[in-house]
Amino acid sequence: MLVTATEVQNNFGKYLRICSIEPVVITRNGIPQAVLSAGGSEPGSSLVLEHVVDYGPSPRRNSLLGYRDFIDLTEKSDNRYELIDGVVYQLASPGFSHQRILGDLYIAFWQYFQDKPGCGPFLSPFDIELIRRLQVDHRKPTEDDINVVQPDLIVLCDYEKDISTKDRYKGIPTLVVEILSPTNRGNDRIRKLGLYMESGIRECWHVDPKNTSITVYSFLDNEIQDEIIYKAGEDEYAHSLCFEGLKALVPVSYNTVV
Structure with a gap:
């Protein structure tokens, strides 16, 4: 992240928090002058791909970065991040097999969807902002209740009304797809699945290249309604539960790492 010396001087506490996630390169007249980093003098030395930046025992209440600071971080950084329950995760660059399956x-x-107006698929990187419904049942939501994630593939319906003046999507996807990899398996299968279930998304696919399977979940009232596992060798296609006729080939084994 590149920021001016004046910006750092005026908001030092903010950038002291940000540097625990990503080194802050301080510039003067556009020329780098110093690096503010929690992990050493080398930019990137404190970063781990798909690694949690732990904010303490209660991440949401003691978050180093609020929603606004997280947005500021992502707008000024070339890296990709997600914000889940007050915890920041850096996203790893996808491998060949991941991209082949995604394509x-x-x-x-x-x-x-090409002949079904009103809905359509969209590819990552695409920020989705979600709020756990159970957390705000008895109070008004705040900005710090917002989670920001980037599923690999999403299906949006009636989305025109949810596009902001800054060309950002502010609605809730109907379906999300996550392709599991060695670096994201735990995060996608536990943290993000729970978030999707509790935020109003109707269906989630977990595509598992390692085990050559696709698990399809449907959600209702903040709970898993159905769960179906499709395995290569037993099933040729995985089928959607909320879009009749939508199907995709179950991935076969790849020699490359996802």
């Missing part, structure tokens, strides 16, 4: 899925989804 196949997108084609299948696009072919299905």
Whole structure:
């Protein structure tokens, strides 16, 4: 992240918190002068791909970065991050197999939705802002209740009304797809699945290249309503539970790392 010396001077506490996630390069007249980093003098030395930046025993209440500071971080950084329950995760760059599977899925989804106006598939990187409904049942939501995630593939319906003046999507996807990898398996299968279940999303697919399977979840009233596992060798296609006729090939084994 590049920031001016004046900006750091005026908001030192903020950038002291940000540097625990990503080194802050301080510039003067556009020329780098110093690096503010929690992990050493080398930019990137404190970062771990898909690694949690732990804010303490109660991340939401003691978060180093609020929603506004998280947005500021992502707008000034070339890295990709997610914010889940007050914890920041850096996203790893996807591998060849991940992108190959994602391309196949997108084609299948696009072919299905091309003659169905009102809904369509969209690819990551695409920020989705979600709030756990159970957390705000008895109070007004605040900005710090917002989680920001980037599913690999999403299906949006009636989305025109949810596009902000800054060309950002502010609605809730109907369906999300996550392709599991060695660096994100725990996060996607536990943290993000729970978030999707509690935020109004109707369906989630977990595509598992390692085990050549696709698990399809449908949600209702903040709980898992159905869970179906499709396995290569037993099932040729995985089928959507909320879009009749939507299907995609179950991935076969790849020799490359996702």
